[in-house]
Amino acid sequence: MSDAFTTRILNISTGTEETVTDLTRDCEQFLRENAAGRDGLLNIFVPHATAGVAVIETGAGSDDDLLAALHTLLPADNRWQHRHGTPGHGRDHVLPAFVPPHATLPVIGGRLELGTWQSVCLVDTNVDNTNRQVRLSFLG
Template structure:
């Protein structure tokens, strides 16, 4: 019988541009092994101060719309008190207040219980940190 709690760390390279990275297939791959057909909860956590997790539609422009909205809400300019790093980097440290660094989602019969158009995504606006970790934990 599989463990009631199982965890794995993904290593994601986001490159040198702002990105929304779809993690849904990575989550499903993890659950095939960790959940083994059981019900439970999947927690996705980004242990970084400048990235977040969003559950959104991808592939139809919503990921680009999210980045555009973040640019409107959090412009990359000199208004930020946090000033080290690339110009406007202070905005990246405010991002997790808007796009939280975690999500907890239901797992039914070993599969994510997402809506038709929902995907689990890493949101990374920090162009200075190209290597990210994402921790997946199943409790069931």
């Protein structure tokens, strides 16, 4: 495989509560090991039907605000047609329409180009699946 394209799978344990998990350090480490100072694109992809990737501020309450907003938009109740698993689990299958399962971000000089307060995060509202995979791919 050409060194212009490199990929890695991260295995993330999200636990039994809805969560926003910061992946920024993992992304930066991957780029330090693989980008070799090149410009390119980092793609983050979650191969799950009930999780997504968001670029948001974390640590100042925004991650909790995101989960609260998702509760308002997608309540965990019995309105959903998809009804297996934990009550309200159908909403987890709608989540990727609001928080997509991917993001593609610029890499300049081997470094992730994020704004001052931006972080790359895994958003997981599915408490039935505590183990997630995240694929990082660099093209440069």
